Amino acid sequence: MSSRDLDEDDVRVRPGRGKSRPRSKERPSHDDAGQGFVVAVDRGRFTIVLGEPTDPGLEIYAVKAREVGRKGVVVGDRVAIVGDLSGKPDTLARIVRVETRTTTLRRSADDGDPIERVVVANADQLVIVTSLINPEPRPRLIDRCLVAAYDSGLSPLLVLTKADLTSPDDLLALYGALDVPYVITSRDHNHDVNLADLGDHLVDRMSVLIGHSGVGKSTLVNALVPDAQRTTGRVNDVTGRGRHTSTSAVALELPDGGWVIDTPGVRSFGLGHVDPARVINAFDDLASGTDACPRACSHDEVECGLDAWVAASDNPIAGAARLESFRRLLQSRAEDPTAGTDQVGGSADNLDS
Numbered sequence: 001m002s003s004r005d006l007d008e009d010d011v012r013v014r015p016g017r018g019k020s021r022p023r024s025k026e027r028p029s030h031d032d033a034g035q036g037f038v039v040a041v042d043r044g045r046f047t048i049v050l051g052e053p054t055d056p057g058l059e060i061y062a063v064k065a066r067e068v069g070r071k072g073v074v075v076g077d078r079v080a081i082v083g084d085l086s087g088k089p090d091t092l093a094r095i096v097r098v099e100t101r102t103t104t105l106r107r108s109a110d111d112g113d114p115i116e117r118v119v120v121a122n123a124d125q126l127v128i129v130t131s132l133i134n135p136e137p138r139p140r141l142i143d144r145c146l147v148a149a150y151d152s153g154l155s156p157l158l159v160l161t162k163a164d165l166t167s168p169d170d171l172l173a174l175y176g177a178l179d180v181p182y183v184i185t186s187r188d189h190n191h192d193v194n195l196a197d198l199g200d201h202l203v204d205r206m207s208v209l210i211g212h213s214g215v216g217k218s219t220l221v222n223a224l225v226p227d228a229q230r231t232t233g234r235v236n237d238v239t240g241r242g243r244h245t246s247t248s249a250v251a252l253e254l255p256d257g258g259w260v261i262d263t264p265g266v267r268s269f270g271l272g273h274v275d276p277a278r279v280i281n282a283f284d285d286l287a288s289g290t291d292a293c294p295r296a297c298s299h300d301e302v303e304c305g306l307d308a309w310v311a312a313s314d315n316p317i318a319g320a321a322r323l324e325s326f327r328r329l330l331q332s333r334a335e336d337p338t339a340g341t342d343q344v345g346g347s348a349d350n351l352d353s
Helices: 139-152 167-179 197-201 219-223 276-282 284-290 306-311 318-333
Strands: 036-041 047-054 057-062 078-085 093-098 104-107 115-119 124-132 154-162 181-184 204-209 251-252 258-263
Touching: 036 057, 036 276, 047 078, 057 078, 057 181, 104 139, 104 219, 115 204, 124 139, 124 197, 124 219, 139 154, 139 167, 167 181, 167 318, 181 197, 197 204, 197 219, 204 219, 219 284, 276 284, 276 318, 284 306, 284 318
Parallel strands: 057 093, 124 154, 124 204, 154 181, 204 258
Antiparallel strands: 036 047, 036 078, 036 251, 047 057, 078 093, 104 115, 251 258
């Protein structure tokens, strides 16, 4: 057959897929969605407790729906859920909305990385756990956690463990001027941890525990929540390194009210997302003195007006101590986040769940 013999009947036409339903731009509002909060995250599956933290209900499992998009969902998030909310085996609900967060604890991989990673949401209190010995305390890591707490609007609480082995006085003196509340824990002759004072600080609050490996976070959590069964590890007597026993963040309900969020041990805490200018907001007694500072003052330079303001205050000795501590926190923001932590086991990346 020559080309002169071809006509339109010989043209091959690709069969169509038929008429498809036009895509609607409107999305359901899910006004009747259930409410809950995330207590654990594991490979794209979310454990959610229905209701509010003050009145928790049934525990269910869920996945993210398309409506959520690429928005991250972390432990502590309040979420709207639809689908099967029965909590029966092999059922999954869908998270269709992440509610506005009241607080957000963030970190970055390092200080040169501006990308922030959310650790937990809607916490009230950052509990910085550090051991007094074996492993040794890491003041620079504590300082960084304090900066993150102040920047996120969380109340800090310093928990010093293993006080039965050494005195806490030196470390407490380092933070005395900051007026950071603290709790000292120790073991008795039966190796039981005294938690009476710590429990008083946690009741009816959402508290996130953070600290490097081996400081005793999991031991504290198991004592606070007997059914938690968080794995505990032994610290190497030679290197002072602790073994990671928590692999992901998880929220646990306290018997007397409130929640604790246990996180994996950290080696560093990057503050690349923190604007140093915001740190002064946590120091009400110093903030008013910045009026005499030059524009864009780093508060750690010769022209800073805080020195003269403190010297003229009613209590210049206490003010000078506060100013020194404030500047130490600012300097921790400018230092290598891994400096001084080479003996701490694990990696900061373990915070991502």
